[in-house]
Amino acid sequence: MNKLPLLEARLSSATGIDTNICAVFQDSAKKAISPKGAYSPAVEKLRKAGAFDAKHGAIQFLRFFDSGSSKVADNALLIGMGPSAELTEEKSRLAGGTVWAKLNAEKCKEVSVEVDSFVAASGIKEADRARLMRAFAEGLVLSAYQFNKYKTKSEAKSEGKLGLKSEKGNNPPGPSQIVFVTQDKNLKSQLELELIQVTAIGEAVGVTRDWSNEPSNYGTPVYYANEAKRLAKQYGLKCKILTEQDAEREKMGLFLGVGQGAERESRIVVLEYSPKGVKNPKTVALVGKGVTFDSGGISIKPSMKMEDMKHDMTGAATVMGAMLLASSWEVPNRVVAVMAFCENMPDGNAIQPGNVLTSRSGKTVEIINTDAEGRLVLADVLDYAQDLKPDAIVDVATLTGAVSIALGKHCCGILGNDEALISAVRRAGEANGERIWELPLYDEYFDDLKSDYADMKNSANDSLGGTIRGAVFLKQFIRKGSMWAHLDIAATAWNLGHLSYYPKRGASGAYVRTLAQFIANF
Ligand code: BES
Ligand code: ZN
Ligand code: ZN
Numbered sequence: 270m271n272k273l274p275l276l277e278a279r280l281s282s283a284t285g286i287d288t289n290i291c292a293v294f295q296d297s298a299k300k301a302i303s304p305k306g307a308y309s310p311a312v313e314k315l316r317k318a319g320a321f322d323a324k325h326g327a328i329q330f331l332r333f334f335d336s337g338s339s340k341v342a343d344n345a346l347l348i349g350m351g352p353s354a355e356l357t358e359e360k361s362r363l364a365g366g367t368v369w370a371k372l373n374a375e376k377c378k379e380v381s382v383e384v385d386s387f388v389a390a391s392g393i394k395e396a397d398r399a400r401l402m403r404a405f406a407e408g409l410v411l412s413a414y415q416f417n418k419y420k421t422k423s424e425a426k427s428e429g430k431l432g433l434k435s436e437k438g439n440n441p442p443g444p445s446q447i448v449f450v451t452q453d454k455n456l457k458s459q460l461e462l463e464l465i466q467v468t469a470i471g472e473a474v475g476v477t478r479d480w481s482n483e484p485s486n487y488g489t490p491v492y493y494a495n496e497a498k499r500l501a502k503q504y505g506l507k508c509k510i511l512t513e514q515d516a517e518r519e520k521m522g523l524f525l526g527v528g529q530g531a532e533r534e535s536r537i538v539v540l541e542y543s544p545k546g547v548k549n550p551k552t553v554a555l556v557g558k559g560v561t562f563d564s565g566g567i568s569i570k571p572s573m574k575m576e577d578m579k580h581d582m583t584g585a586a587t588v589m590g591a592m593l594l595a596s597s598w599e600v601p602n603r604v605v606a607v608m609a610f611c612e613n614m615p616d617g618n619a620i621q622p623g624n625v626l627t628s629r630s631g632k633t634v635e636i637i638n639t640d641a642e643g644r645l646v647l648a649d650v651l652d653y654a655q656d657l658k659p660d661a662i663v664d665v666a667t668l669t670g671a672v673s674i675a676l677g678k679h680c681c682g683i684l685g686n687d688e689a690l691i692s693a694v695r696r697a698g699e700a701n702g703e704r705i706w707e708l709p710l711y712d713e714y715f716d717d718l719k720s721d722y723a724d725m726k727n728s729a730n731d732s733l734g735g736t737i738r739g740a741v742f743l744k745q746f747i748r749k750g751s752m753w754a755h756l757d758i759a760a761t762a763w764n765l766g767h768l769s770y771y772p773k774r775g776a777s778g779a780y781v782r783t784l785a786q787f788i789a790n791f
Contacts, residue, residue, distance in 0.1 A: 270475035271415045275446045276406060276468055278384075278460040282341050283448045288377040289342040290368060292387040293323040294353045301349070304386050308345055315347075325351030325360055326367050326769075330375055342381065346371060353392035358404040359702035361387075365408020366769025373412075373443040380444045384451035384460070398456055402449065403463035404702075410471035411770040411778070413443055416482045469597035473785070474778035476500065477590030481583040481762065481776030485562035488579065490528075490610035493559060494536040497589065497608070501540055504596050511537035521649035522627040523634060527642045528611030530566055530619025535611035537650060538585075542596045542604040552603040553788050554659035555592065556650050558643045558666035559585030559610035566613045566639030567621050580776060581643070583762035584666035585610060591784035600789040605657050609650040613642045625723045629653060630746050633723040641728040643668045644739050648746040651753075661690050661752040661791065663784065664743070666759075671735025673760035680704035681761045681780065684740035685754030686747060694754055697787035702768075703780055705756070714741040756780065 277283075293312055294302050301316045301323035303309040311331060315321035321329045327349030334345045348368050350356055372380060387405065388398040449464065451457050480493065494510045501508035513535055516525050521537075528535035544550050559582040564570060570578065585608035592606040620626065624636045626645070629652040634645065643666050654662055672682045683705045685691050691707055698705040714737050720726040725745060729738060740755050747753045758780060766773035 270479050271413070271417065271442065272445070273410060273413055273468065273471045273475070274444050276410070276449070276464040277446070278449045278451070278457045278464060280450070280452065280454065280457055282450055283381055286342040286379050286381045286448065288344040288346055288372065288375070288380045290346045290348060290380060290382045292350045292383070292390070293321070293347050294350050294390045295323045297352065299324065299352070305389070307341065308347065311345070312347065321347065321349070323349035323351070325349055326364065328367060328371050330371055332375070344375070344377065350387070350390075353390035356393065356401065358400055358700075361401045361404040362408040362702055363769050365405040366412045369409045369412035369443060370769065377444055379446045381448040381450050384449050384456065385453070388451075388456070399459040399463055402460055403467060406447070406449070406464060406467045407470060408770045409447060410467055411474060413471065414475055414478055414772060414778075415442055416479065416772075416775060419484070466598060469594055470782055473590040473594035473597065474781045476593055477583075477586045477781050478772070478776040478778040480586035480589060481580050481778075483579070485579045485612070488561055488582070489533045490536040490559070490561055490612065491534060493561070493582065493585065493608070493610050494538050497538040497540065500589070500593060504593055506592070506596060507541040509539040511539070519629055519653065520627070521629045521653070523629070523645040524609055524611065524649040526620045526624070526626045526636075527560070527566075527613055527645050530614040530616035531612035532614070533561075533612050537653075538606070538608045538610070540592055540606040542592060544599065544601045544603060547601050550601060550603045551791055552605060552657070552659040553791055554654040554657060554662045555588040555604065555606045555784065556647060556654050556662060556664035557585030557588030557606070557608040558582070558647055558664070558668065559608050560643060560646065561610055561612050563613045563640070563642065564615060566642060567615050567619050568639040569615055570640060577763065580763050581667050582610060583758060583776065584664070586776070587665045587758065587780055587784065590778060590781035591788070594781060594785035595788045598785060598789060600785070602788055602791050604788055605654070605659060607650045607654045609646045611646060613639070628746065632725065632745060635720040635723040635726040637726045637730070638728040641739070644742045645727060647743055651743060651746050655748055655751050661754075663694060663754050663756065663787070665756045665780065665784070667762050668739045668755075668757045669735045669759055671732065672757040675708065675736055676706055676760060678760050678765060678767070680706045682736050682757040683707050683754055684710045684737065684757070686710070686744065687752040687754065690752045690754050693791065694756070694783070694787050697790065698780070698783040701782040701786060703783045705783070708737055708740070710737060710740055710744065712741075714738060715745070718742055
């Protein structure tokens with residue numbers, strides 16, 4: 270991850286700013302409304318020329334703009350926000366992403382945001398102001414991410430040709446400082462708090478994306494265990510690592526079975542966050558699938574896009590990000606995170622279709638397809654997590670290709686055994702522009718997983734209802750009285766470039782904010 274921009278709130282314009290960002294709204298006739306102040310004549314001219322209608326996401330960069338006596342910066346960036354009555358937090362976040370891309374392309378370094386141009390528009394409620402600006406800041410910070418670790422000559426490291434303040438050396442891409450300027454004292458203090466939380470988002474989501482993007486020759490189970498240990502220390506979390514020997518003692522036959530064909534050893538990471546000064550806090554357990562590479566095993570996958578299977582540990586990466594974010598925010602609930610890392614490889618020692626494995630819970634599983642490995646890994650760690658007596662369990666996994674057939678890329682799937690828990694997770698998602706859709710989990714779906722040789726099989730003979738079958742398999746390991754929900758993020762974990770604040774390609778980091786907020790509100 271590159272360095273994130275510094276975020277700051279101020280009451281008066283800052284010096285040394287190269288670009289000032291001004292919001293422009295539309296009237297009911299969908300025409301740009303001239304903003305108060307220096308940019309009014311420019312907007313007027315642009316509107317008359319038909320060059321800028323201020324529809325949501327429209328953008329105009331005015332280089333070396335001379336605003337006369339009230340000059341704030343050399344350049345102005347006008348961002349269209351559409352009609353103010355239609356502005357939502359997600360639209361504000363998307364505008365932040367669009368603005369970042371332009372600032373980056375124009376090599377702007379020190380920028381200010383004219384907060385009052387965003388919030389003074391009629392139609393925006395006073396109570397919504399801070400949240401709308403926070404979402405805009407989120408859009409900026411989430412867009413600042415780049416993964417250049419393995420590029421020997423990246424854009425980030427080259428000299429900016431158009432840069433106003435370009436220097437030779439290791440300049441991170443995009444602005445290094447963003448100052449939010451408002452005349453409203455109250456709003457300024459609210460923003461100060463919001464911006465601290467937004468910076469924590471940038472860092473936590475950055476970890477999730479870094480982990481997910483890491484190629485599997487570097488990103489091995491041991492690598493993630495070490496990274497988790499390092500980050501746990503940095504964030505003040507308790508951390509326990511289970512080796513294969515420990516997993517054997519725990520009788521995790523399904524988890525160990527998946528890693529059996531791999532040269533690289535498996536690891537389980539258990540993290541714990543406890544809120545300070547809260548008596549008897551509630552506990553949320555987050556459980557993540559961390560398959561560092563899913564070749565399919567003996568039921569090997571076709572080679573087309575197999576490289577994407579380095580992302581098959583994104584469930585664990587999302588759990589890690591959510592854990593870090595929840596702890597940065599100092600949420601009032603306890604969190605335990607259990608992340609199971611292993612590699613699914615074909616080998617002389619790999620599990621084979623027809624094999625029967627015994628789970629930690631004691632239930633036996635006939636392996637039909639070694640590519641349905643995520644559910645095997647999760648079954649044992651879900652059982653382990655329940656021993657920790659959490660009040661709710663949420664697991665996160667790139668579990669099935671079928672979830673992209675069912676839901677596409679505009680939401681992830683949720684299934685579980687408790688409607689209140691599912692609603693709470695979905696609400697947290699909605700509040701963060703991260704949509705979640707529930708699929709049914711009728712017991713009859715388990716009929717397809719009945720085995721002639723064991724208590725169940727890990728896959729059926731056809732591909733109907735794949736996401737539900739994955740979840741109904743997991744459900745066999747959920748004890749009576751445990752509140753559980755399962756997020757299938759296989760379609761949304763990477764390549765979400767249709768949203769301006771996600772990278773065009775590679776890990777999205779989606780649902781980290783959702784999960785942290787769910788924990789905060791639990
Ligand atoms: N890791 C995959 C799921 C996946 C596929 C994630 C494509 C992202 C993109 C998982 O382990 C898997 O292979 N699932 C199988 C299950 C099947 C064999 C029952 C699938 O979805 O095809
Ligand atoms: Zn698989
Ligand atoms: Zn997998």
